[in-house]
Amino acid sequence: MTQDTQDQAKASGSLRLRFLLAILLWVTLGIAAIWYSATSVFEAHVEQSYHEELEVHVRELGRLTRIGEDGQLELTRPLSDPRYEVPLSGFYWLVTAPGKRPLKSESMTRGGLDDEVAHSPQITHVVEEGPTGPAITYGFIRQGPNGEEIHFVIATDQSELDRLIDSFNRELTLWLVVLGALLAATGIAMISFGLRPLDQLRRAIARLRRGEADRLEGRYPSEIAPLVNDLNAYVRQSGEMIARARVQAGNMAHSLRTPLAVVTDEAERMAEIPGAQASAKVLLEQTRMMEQQVEYHLARARSAAGVRTPGTVSHLPELLVPILSAMRRLHPDRQFVLAEEDCEGATLPVDPVDLSELLSILLDNAGKWARGEVSISLKCGGDGTFDIRISDDGPGLSDDQIVQAFDIGTRFDPATPGSGLGLAIARDICTAMGASLTLERGVEGLTAHIAFYGLDREA
Ligand SMILES: Nc1ncnc2c1ncn2[C@@H]1O[C@H](COP(=O)(O)OP(=O)(O)O)[C@@H](O)[C@H]1O
Ligand SMILES: [Mg+2]
Known part of the structure; x- marks a missing residue:
């Protein structure tokens, strides 16, 4: 942190x-x-x-x-x-x-x-x-x-x-x-x-x-009450700001996506005109890059604009239930196995929308490249540490590839559909949550490791 x-x-x-x-x-x-x-x-x-x-x-x-x-x-x-x-x-x-x-x-x-x-x-x-x-x-x-x-x-x-x-x-x-x-x-x-x-x-x-309250509760003496009121106003304002940022980001997506689609369409048509192929190729490449950037920044804005809305928490392992059922539908020929340790009733002081997005990105990657099985392990330490590991039994990545994998647009396997944004967004979400995200090579396949530490569950 x-x-x-x-x-x-x-x-x-x-x-x-x-x-x-x-x-x-x-x-x-x-x-x-x-x-x-x-x-x-x-x-x-x-x-x-x-x-x-x-x-x-x-x-x-x-x-x-x-x-x-x-x-x-x-x-x-x-x-x-x-x-x-x-x-x-x-x-x-x-x-x-x-x-x-x-x-x-x-x-x-x-x-x-x-x-x-x-x-x-x-x-x-x-x-x-x-x-x-x-x-x-x-x-x-x-x-x-x-x-x-x-x-x-x-x-x-x-x-x-x-x-x-x-x-x-x-x-x-x-x-x-x-x-x-x-x-x-x-x-x-x-x-x-x-x-x-x-x-x-x-x-x-x-x-x-x-996240057990959305404001500072209680009655305070007149010397402290103004400070508490100011803090509450600030908490409310920042919550509203995040909500506004999300709406604005969504609006921007819609306003950019349509013109981009039109330009891409035009470029594809141009590609059929003899003599214009070279220009069309450049245009298509550039529009694809623009699309990537738009999607990436949209995802960032969606992930609470880097700040958690005050008063929200994520409950694990309940949060995983809908995500896993979606993954099983998306990758029907893969097994998704969940193992947890001391996580009954655990809550994480992070935005559930962000955490869901993060887990979806990593589970989708694992599902895409696994040969047969994806395993998710949750470990809740009593001292405010929290570990999530998502492992697959696929081909994995080399150390060099692991270093590059987090860059925007990086893809090592063009045959499998994707945008090359997943890991970049995942790391951004982790940073905003105060967690670390690393990729580790296992005996076979790849393990994505999210580590939360020093979360104040009690204090
Ligand atoms: N579990 C994995 N096993 C093997 N390769 C992976 C795995 N996860 C990610 N990669 C590689 O890292 C690249 C970047 O991943 P990501 O950023 O999620 O983009 P995308 O999934 O859209 O291709 C992928 O194209 C893939 O080559
Ligand atoms: Mg991906």
Whole structure:
């Protein structure tokens, strides 16, 4: 199908892939933006509430501390947050005053805090090395009853804050991945939904090509409908053009045949006049050539002007039935034997008039030259290939003759009636159908082989 491969437009990427990439990019950007803003907001929020909590606790510590009857520091009651009592929990406090025993949280079973952090009556904070790693440390000083400076220090491990933020980030990431996958999946579903009319159009075109429809059927969205309407108008126009071409070709045949017959008649009469024989011979030769040309071009025009009328198909082997019965009448002393393989209900997307003409030409040749039997074999491959072989047991042709046999007017056996046009027309029809026609020499006789390939029966 050289014609078809030439017509094939080069695909430049896939529409589906484009949409898919666009959606993936869009989803990724969206998810990344959500992730970034959510983590920053959460981080700021958690940090702020952490610091506020520490400030409250250090104030509480200041309120609960007093100098006992023994002149030592003591708490009127434990701090409200129980985490300060769990050993090495990451929550610690320390109260010191010069000349007194320092007071510290039960959680601080080892290590210590720097009481210099508390250096002003204003609450200040720094990140200091604590008993269990870097800690956010708050402190302030207050005057005792005897004018001594009491240092209040409270600390929480930085890792506590990091752990909170990390666990939030992990959870958020997981959810966003799930959300991204859901969005991508719905995106893919949307693409399929959006491109459905194009799939429908492709199927409609395939039906048209297979001849199951004579136009593109179905309803299409407003973006595609004008294109479909244009295509349908084009299909209709080309169908009409073919029909018109056939009528015009027929008319031309009639208008040329009569004058040609008259001229031939005159030339034959001239041939009887002594002295005019030479001219008559030239005239007769030329008119015969003109007749051949007229017949040849008529046959070409008849074979759908090279284009199949859209919506027509040929059914094999049914198509052969009337042709074979005509051949049996035409060549009563020859056997016509049909053998087929996997061809039950096969349809070919070709014009039945053309295919009938092609088969008639080849069967007639085989019938004329066969000694006793003509065999027709049909082979239908599942992959859109289709083979027709017409063999006879006649004298056959030499390789040189096979090459010339397709030329207009070539005849090797003037004793047998014919015009020398059959094979030329047959090859033209084959070319127009997208099939190949070859003559092959068999053990005896000649085989004409028509091969269709890549016919889209399903697509
Ligand atoms: N099956 C065949 N066996 C032998 N010779 C053939 C066969 N088919 C065609 N030919 C030869 O090829 C020539 C051209 O065939 P074709 O174009 O059909 O013209 P026509 O049949 O009108 O003579 C024929 O004249 C014949 O000599
Ligand atoms: Mg012939």
